[in-house]
Amino acid sequence: MARGGETSQTLDRGLRLLHLVADAPGGLTVTEAANRLGIGRAAVYRLVGALAGHGMLRRDSDGRLRLGAGVLHLARRAQPLLAEGALPALRDLAELAGATAHLTVVEGGEGVALAVVEPSWTSFHVAYRTGARHPLERGAAGRAILAGRAGAAGPVATSGELQAGAYGVAAPVLGVPGLEASVGVVALAPLDVETVGARVLAAATAIAEALG
Incomplete structure (x- = not known):
């Protein structure tokens, strides 16, 4: 089970990712998101999976991250x-x-x-x-x-x-x-x-x- 500090860090990264995508009219690639967050691509994929599951993010036909209907x-x-x-x-x-x-x-x-x-x-x-x-x-x-x-x-x-x-x-x-x-x-x-x-x-x- 993740400790409180790890959970808070994951939440912070997820919210920062949402803000980054919201501020990018053309969407973001996973690599771009990883570079801006200062974390690895694998961590971004985990964040995207969780946020997409709640409808907050989606990936378009080119694989770029965009806001989902849940937002x-x-x-x-x-x-x-x-x-x-x-x-x-x-x-x-x-x-x-x-x-x-x-x-x-x-x-x-x-x-x-x-x-x-x-x-x-x-x-x-x-x-x-x-x-x-x-x-x-x-x-x-x-x-x-x-x-x-x-x-x-x-x-x-x-x-x-x-x-x-x-x-x-x-x-x-x-x-x-x-x-x-x-x-x-x-x-x-x-x-x-x-x-x-x-x-x-x-x-x-x-x-x-x-x-x-």
């Missing part, structure tokens, strides 16, 4: 919890900015609106629905996520990239392991980037603390 199942189960944790900060942001606030996460290489809150006191605001998808290269939410990947925490502002006449300001949610996300607002009128940007940054920090 999607876990992600879908976790998403409502993420949305619930973000709602208080989103409500405050929507009311303070007078604009529709949203939490956007990465799914399948796109940005997906996971939670949306509309302000209660404005006559007109953007109708932004939960589940809306868009390329990361378009719109403040996606661009903020890309900025976060590059280590930038500041707000990103765009106009008309996803909807004509719409203005957005967003910032990445940083410091939550395994989560790529942004928080932002979208409005039908130009936004004061300095003022709204500060509020968006505060919301991003609050959400990171709530989810971290």
